[in-house]
């Protein structure tokens with residue numbers, strides 16, 4: 001038996017505390033010192049070239065099984081984990097070539113039509129497995145900028161032993177995003193916070209370290225949870241196995257980024273052996289990361305800027321501390337850099353560029369007019385970034401479409417006069433009534449409401 005892969009907090013760079021295995025890191029979410037769990041880079045399992053070559057003939061769920069198995073080995077029997085993978089990944093994952101050497105990976109075919117389904121569905125099944133095994137229950141507390149809430153709520157809805165509270169900025173999510181959270185009910189509480197995503201995230205982080213709330217077994221399903229990242233490394237392997245890169249034009253993958261959890265999945269894939277020459281972290285007008293890359297000085301954007309790609313309105317991406325850790329540095333949860341990472345190595349692996357709302361609209365129009373391909377604002381930030389940095393001349397490119405265009409009908413109508421048809425799962429939530437709980441961004445008020453909700457339900 002191989003050693004389990006262990007995880008440490010980003011705030012414990014010397015690894016003074018004992019490492020946690022994957023299941024403990026998953027169930028705990030945030031580390032007690034407010035850092036995020038991450039493995040050592042040298043402990044990542046390596047996928048050989050021979051294994052990679054086999055992937056082109058395998059379905060998504062099988063690639064998921066092979067990539068993630070080393071993380072759960074010894075904790076979940078292989079056949080059980082195999083069944084979990086097949087059950088979680090029962091939908092299409094299209095890779096389309098929209099121009100020679102240029103591809104779009106559509107991660108929008110899951111039940112809530114965003115890439116968040118990939119991680120949420122796996123996490124829900126894993127958590128449920130571990131909770132059952134230990135005869136425990138848990139409360140999932142999640143802040144969302146739009147899509148995580150729906151994906152997590154849908155993935156956990158109706159499960160025994162689990163309750164879900166999702167906090168969303170009421171004025172920043174689209175009606176369709178909101179409905180995915182508010183129409184489920186039962187064990188799902190949708191909480192409308194009078195503030196921004198960063199406020200929601202701060203409330204969640206505060207609750208996790210609040211000793212008064214330990215009795216509720218709070219855990220997170222946000223990208224602060226390491227359980228999000230590992231499932232998110234799988235589609236990079238899958239996508240690379242479906243396109244033809246060459247020595248001449250190696251692979252570059254563009255990731256529309258907000259909290260940088262998606263990009264972290266990609267970086268893990270690279271450090272597990274996936275030959276990706278470059279990642280491109282495309283951001284909207286919340287440009288703290290490209291500025292950090294250029295100036296080597298990190299300053300969060302506060303308050304975050306409201307952009308069309310609303311799930312990426314993040315002024316201080318929590319996963320940046322993980323990216324920094326992967327390259328040998330230390331950044332705490334406030335964004336203060338205690339040890340600078342190897343900036344050159346980081347910039348060699350990851351380019352980053354900002355895309356304005358104006359450019360986002362133009363990208364949606366161009367992609368439709370030139371390539372007959374409908375994309376939504378998040379994907380459009382990715383599409384635009386690929387062009388902006390001239391990647392098609394140097395690389396075989398893939399950009400990630402992170403949500404279904406029907407989630408953002410207003411933009412599609414305004415820019416290209418197209419109203420994409422709703423996926424079936426979303427048609428269902430359109431028809432149901434909504435229930436939500438309104439709250440200010442004050443921690444004391446939020447805490448009172450949460451305790452009230454959790455005490456009055458079982």
Ligand SMILES: *Cc1c(COP(=O)(O)O)cnc(C)c1O
Nearest residue numbers: 147258259260261262311402403
């Ligand atoms: C969450 C989200 C993003 C940003 O992903 P991160 O992992 O936070 O960088 C991008 N697009 C959509 C549609 C999202 O829901």
